[in-house]
Amino acid sequence: MLDFLPPLNDHNLPYPDTIHPIVVHFVIAMVLFAFLCDVIGYFTRNVRLFEVSWWNLFFATLSIFIAVLFGQVEAGLAEPYDVVEPVLNLHTLxxxxxxxxxxxxxxxxxxxxxxxxxTLPLPYLGVGVLITCLVCFQIYLGDKLVWIYGLHTVPVIEATRNGVL
Known part of the structure; x- marks a missing residue:
């Protein structure tokens, strides 16, 4: 069965580079932009911004499932070492x-x-604030996985393959 899978490259992936960050950046931008449009539309009473917000939110919802799918695949191929596991598990959850x-x-x-x-009710905007905070925390965890722990970077993959980590 494993013979049918493509070989893993220097990033420990079957494709050239990570896809999860590419897709997830669209989700982040769309969610934050949707909230920004809602807030500006609410205070300026510019209802056209509500329409912009709706479509950003709609496509962000579709895209987040693609981001999670690739995130799961890439997390499974990351071979995380002990220090990384709690952060990766929280990021996944x-x-x-x-x-x-x-x-x-x-x-x-x-x-x-x-x-x-x-119109938009104020409680909806309150939930938007909470979602924005949760997205920002998720960004922090993702950045930590890449920039601190080096998941899917060549030196960390080599160290893992050589048994250093």
Whole structure:
């Protein structure tokens, strides 16, 4: 069975480089931009920004599942050493949670949009603040995995293969 899989490269991946960060950056940008549009639209009463926010949130929800899928694959191929495991596990847990929370938020937004596309309730914006904070914490954990612990970087992969880590 393993003979049918492509060989792993210097980054311990079957494809040239990590895909998870590429997809997840779109999700991050769309979620944060959607919240920003909601806040500006709420205070300026510019309802066109609510439409921009809705579509960003909708596509972010679709994209986060792709990001989580590639994140799972790449986390499984990372061969994390002992110090990394708690951070990687928390990052994974929050990633799955964010996908569910974002799907719920998008469903809520769809209902609000169906009832009255001209307004947004203040509690919805409050949840937007919480989601923004959770996304920022997730960014911190992802950065830590790459820039501190070096997952999928060539020196760390070589050290793991040589039994140093």
């Amino acid at each position: 929050i990633g799955w949670s964010l996908s569910a929370i974002l799907a719920g938020l998008t469903a809520w937004r769809f209902i609000l949009r169906s009832r009255d596309p001209q």
